[in-house]
Amino acid sequence: MLPKETLTKLFPDWEDGLYDAILNEAELKEAKAGTTLLKMGQNIKSAMLVIEGTIKLYQEDETGGEYFMYHLNPGEACAVTLVCNYHHEQSQVLAKAVTDIQYLAIPIEFMEKWLNEFKSWHYFVIKTYRSRYEELLKTIHEIAFKNMDERLEFYILKYVKQFGAIVNLTHQDIANDLNTSREVISRLLKKMEHNGWIIMNRNSFDWIKK
Amino acid sequence: MLPKETLTKLFPDWEDGLYDAILNEAELKEAKAGTTLLKMGQNIKSAMLVIEGTIKLYQEDETGGEYFMYHLNPGEACAVTLVCNYHHEQSQVLAKAVTDIQYLAIPIEFMEKWLNEFKSWHYFVIKTYRSRYEELLKTIHEIAFKNMDERLEFYILKYVKQFGAIVNLTHQDIANDLNTSREVISRLLKKMEHNGWIIMNRNSFDWIKK
DNA sequence: ATTTTAGTGTGATATATGTCACCCAATTAA
DNA sequence: TTAATTGGGTGACATATATCACACTAAAAT
Numbered sequence: 202m203l204p205k206e207t208l209t210k211l212f213p214d215w216e217d218g219l220y221d222a223i224l225n226e227a228e229l230k231e232a233k234a235g236t237t238l239l240k241m242g243q244n245i246k247s248a249m250l251v252i253e254g255t256i257k258l259y260q261e262d263e264t265g266g267e268y269f270m271y272h273l274n275p276g277e278a279c280a281v282t283l284v285c286n287y288h289h290e291q292s293q294v295l296a297k298a299v300t301d302i303q304y305l306a307i308p309i310e311f312m313e314k315w316l317n318e319f320k321s322w323h324y325f326v327i328k329t330y331r332s333r334y335e336e337l338l339k340t341i342h343e344i345a346f347k348n349m350d351e352r353l354e355f356y357i358l359k360y361v362k363q364f365g366a367i368v369n370l371t372h373q374d375i376a377n378d379l380n381t382s383r384e385v386i387s388r389l390l391k392k393m394e395h396n397g398w399i400i401m402n403r404n405s406f407d408w409i410k411k
Numbered sequence: 412m413l414p415k416e417t418l419t420k421l422f423p424d425w426e427d428g429l430y431d432a433i434l435n436e437a438e439l440k441e442a443k444a445g446t447t448l449l450k451m452g453q454n455i456k457s458a459m460l461v462i463e464g465t466i467k468l469y470q471e472d473e474t475g476g477e478y479f480m481y482h483l484n485p486g487e488a489c490a491v492t493l494v495c496n497y498h499h500e501q502s503q504v505l506a507k508a509v510t511d512i513q514y515l516a517i518p519i520e521f522m523e524k525w526l527n528e529f530k531s532w533h534y535f536v537i538k539t540y541r542s543r544y545e546e547l548l549k550t551i552h553e554i555a556f557k558n559m560d561e562r563l564e565f566y567i568l569k570y571v572k573q574f575g576a577i578v579n580l581t582h583q584d585i586a587n588d589l590n591t592s593r594e595v596i597s598r599l600l601k602k603m604e605h606n607g608w609i610i611m612n613r614n615s616f617d618w619i620k621k
Numbered sequence: 622a623t624t625t626t627a628g629t630g631t632g633a634t635a636t637a638t639g640t641c642a643c644c645c646a647a648t649t650a651a
Numbered sequence: 652t653t654a655a656t657t658g659g660g661t662g663a664c665a666t667a668t669a670t671c672a673c674a675c676t677a678a679a680a681t
Contacts (some may be wrong), residue, residue: 268556337544337548341478341550344551345478346476349637373657387660403659404657581628594629594668600629601630
């Protein structure tokens, strides 16, 4: 059972009744690193609030391709599940746990109910959409205007911001996230190494660009 | 002065007080086709509700490049201006009138006020975000996974849905919207002509693909 | 009527990226 | 200890797109 204090720390400024409602109605779930939490086209039955760990959100192709968009961290909600819940739609994104995670699953029937009952929930939903809308804009900016070298740098910087300057990813991992091939990433990383931006190791590299 | 009836038709299911508040506080503005309504980085002073005409939303590059994302039609609001208003941020998009337009400009100070006062406004804001978030996801899907030929088809289909099967755009217009060059579009359109998808004219073409 | 401009067609070439082939080294499994 | 697997390096080549050059023609301006 999740202590109320965890909730009030992660989600400050909510009405007291909202914390209680969540503790009563939401289910605390766990998932191992690597688990797929949500697939494109899947019907959503509950909203997802992250309590512990990190989730990665992807756009998914029909042919198996993936494109990484943004991270979800504790204290954040998956906007797509709020969408789906509220309007009974299907997921347009792929969500994967990158670390072991804990999250609250709130059955859809409470979405609309709480929107009516709790002003702070309403604001939280708006804030969630707003911030994710902005993340998507950034992603579009990258893909529409930048070549792979700059997109790779942007990608690495997002990683470094999340997990620190030691990047524990293989070239293949990165290639998958950027919907390109391993060879392309290997060559671009090699260039970064020549430029003195990274130190390369097997299975990882260090971001040392100032 | 905008008749209340126009408002109730374009924005059904709002509280009566909200219509009155808008009629009292919003300014009805007009703009000619081609006008830039919002630039990236610009501070937003009012929310935009479309009354008449069509607006195009773009992501804008530092170097002058543009990428078309979606249309805004009467009865819709520009999500970005709701963002900016509420959280005092800057525009992350470029908005242009594609036809002569009329829109309501609502000064930012009413955003938060009305979120508190009118449940229907709150829902409207959420609905606006949700639908635009989904538009952005579609855009990402296109640029992350598709080559220019498919993106061009997707682009034309959006146009046809908005304005009908006679596409009054020059190759250069399209190239600008897709952040590519005129030659690329000319060649791809030529292929579509060979495939029997379009009939080409000067300054326009007809979409006849079934 | 003549000139100018805008829209389009198209070859040639450059560059970015995708794909295939194959090698080597580090790690893991047998 | 040996074999198999995984991560990575790199050449060769294919393809998509960008860029430059220039020609042609319809429409607009003079």
